[in-house]
Amino acid sequence: MQKQREGIKTRLTxxxxxxxxxxxxxxxxxxxxxxxxxxxxxxSPAVREASASILINKYSEGYPTKxxxxxxxxxxxxxxxxxxxxxQLFGAEHVNVQPNSGSPANQAxxxxxxxxxxxxxxxxxxxxxxxxxxxxVNFSGRYFTPVHYAVDEKTxxxxxxxxxELARRHKPKLIISGFTAYPRTFDFAGFQSIADEVGxxxxxxxxxxxxxxxxxxxxxxxxxxxxxxxxxxxTLRGPRGAIIMSHExxxxxxxxxxxxxxxxxxHEHTIAAxxxxxxxxxxxxxxxYAAQIVANAKALAETLMAEGIKLVTDGTDTHLLLIDLRxxxxxxxxxxxxxxxxxxxxxxxxxxxxxxSSPFKxxxxxxxxxxxxxxxxxxxxxxxxxxxIAEIIHDPNNEGLQQKIRGQVLELCKQFPLDI
Numbered sequence: 001m002q003k004q005r006e007g008i009k010t011r012l013t014x015x016x017x018x019x020x021x022x023x024x025x026x027x028x029x030x031x032x033x034x035x036x037x038x039x040x041x042x043x044s045p046a047v048r049e050a051s052a053s054i055l056i057n058k059y060s061e062g063y064p065t066k067x068x069x070x071x072x073x074x075x076x077x078x079x080x081x082x083x084x085x086x087x088q089l090f091g092a093e094h095v096n097v098q099p100n101s102g103s104p105a106n107q108a109x110x111x112x113x114x115x116x117x118x119x120x121x122x123x124x125x126x127x128x129x130x131x132x133x134x135x136x137v138n139f140s141g142r143y144f145t146p147v148h149y150a151v152d153e154k155t156x157x158x159x160x161x162x163x164x165e166l167a168r169r170h171k172p173k174l175i176i177s178g179f180t181a182y183p184r185t186f187d188f189a190g191f192q193s194i195a196d197e198v199g200x201x202x203x204x205x206x207x208x209x210x211x212x213x214x215x216x217x218x219x220x221x222x223x224x225x226x227x228x229x230x231x232x233x234x235t236l237r238g239p240r241g242a243i244i245m246s247h248e249x250x251x252x253x254x255x256x257x258x259x260x261x262x263x264x265x266x267h268e269h270t271i272a273a274x275x276x277x278x279x280x281x282x283x284x285x286x287x288x289y290a291a292q293i294v295a296n297a298k299a300l301a302e303t304l305m306a307e308g309i310k311l312v313t314d315g316t317d318t319h320l321l322l323i324d325l326r327x328x329x330x331x332x333x334x335x336x337x338x339x340x341x342x343x344x345x346x347x348x349x350x351x352x353x354x355x356x357s358s359p360f361k362x363x364x365x366x367x368x369x370x371x372x373x374x375x376x377x378x379x380x381x382x383x384x385x386x387x388x389i390a391e392i393i394h395d396p397n398n399e400g401l402q403q404k405i406r407g408q409v410l411e412l413c414k415q416f417p418l419d420i
């Protein structure tokens with residue numbers, strides 16, 4: 001496999017050295033920095049090999065045994081394998097493995113069960129929700145009628161009583177549970193109860209926590225939720241892509257919404273990589289890995305709070321943390337993330353609940369532990385990293401400090417090299 005990758009690199013270097021050099025630089029960046037963006041992870045060499053396989057050449061419009069092109073025997077095999085493994089992994093009745101990313105996966109559910117203008121509920125974007133949960137700049141907010149639930153201003157946690165009151169008042173056709181920047185566990189059973197009470201369908205978007213769900217370290221929305229969507233990267237440690245899972249009664253509607261509703265030919269090379277990732281997640285070692293992700297996040301949170309850093313909800317139950325910089329000033333998220341990157345720590349700026357600033361100048365920084373855990377780091381390393389983060393936050397314009405920490409990060413990365 002190593003020789004195969006070297007051969008590919010050699011051909012790329014000879015054919016297009018400009019692209020090859022950029023890729024090499026990106027490989028070096030990932031190898032020598034701490035990737036702490038919670039929506040990123042490092043895939044295994046096997047997942048990478050599958051994603052770069054000969055399946056990239058095959059156009060497979062349609063579904064297994066029902067294609068519009070010939071030569072589909074092996075594409076059908078790989079897609080069926082991915083479906084079967086996902087069903088086993090999640091306990092789902094029906095799985096569509098063709099969505100190219102999380103947003104069109106959610107869009108397909110909308111297309112399958114809603115009509116234009118229908119009312120649905122989702123978590124407010126500035127309180128941790130996703131663009132597809134009703135943002136006015138997204139299809140979900142432009143063509144449907146969103147009603148947003150929020151977190152409680154004091155606890156910064158979701159109040160199910162508020163969700164229930166909104167659902168009773170607005171009678172949504174669909175309720176979305178899930179998040180992109182909420183550090184606590186999601187009560188899927190509570191959301192299902194509310195959906196059942198008001199006669200709504202329930203879509204659980206578990207894109208961030210799919211790996212934690214299948215490992216049993218986070219509650220599962222299965223089998224109650226009618227629809228479950230997830231990306232296949234993040235805590236699931238697969239390729240960039242997504243899947244849709246549903247009750248069998250919605251299988252035809254979901255498949256039709258994906259193709260021909262939204263997409264043409266699926267990316268079978270990515271589906272092959274999904275199959276490999278599902279196979280890896282079915283191994284007993286994955287449960288240990290996911291539990292370590294959460295343990296690392298908790299150790300990181302404890303260190304940051306001990307260093308005087310404010311965290312939204314004062315901690316985490318999952319893989320992510322959200323730093324609230326408002327005690328230090330408003331709108332500091334973006335420059336703070338830049339300062340952290342100068343120290344070799346890669347995060348992303350993010351709004352915090354009730355942020356008085358705009359999404360373009362947010363007052364928070366979002367970070368997580370999946371990639372660090374993939375590299376083999378544990379609580380001891382989290383405590384060191386948390387101290388470095390706190391030092392930069394307390395003195396963000398100190399370039400000498402940033403360079404000092406950059407050196408410490410480099411040494412740590414050498415101890416935990418990426419398997420690439």
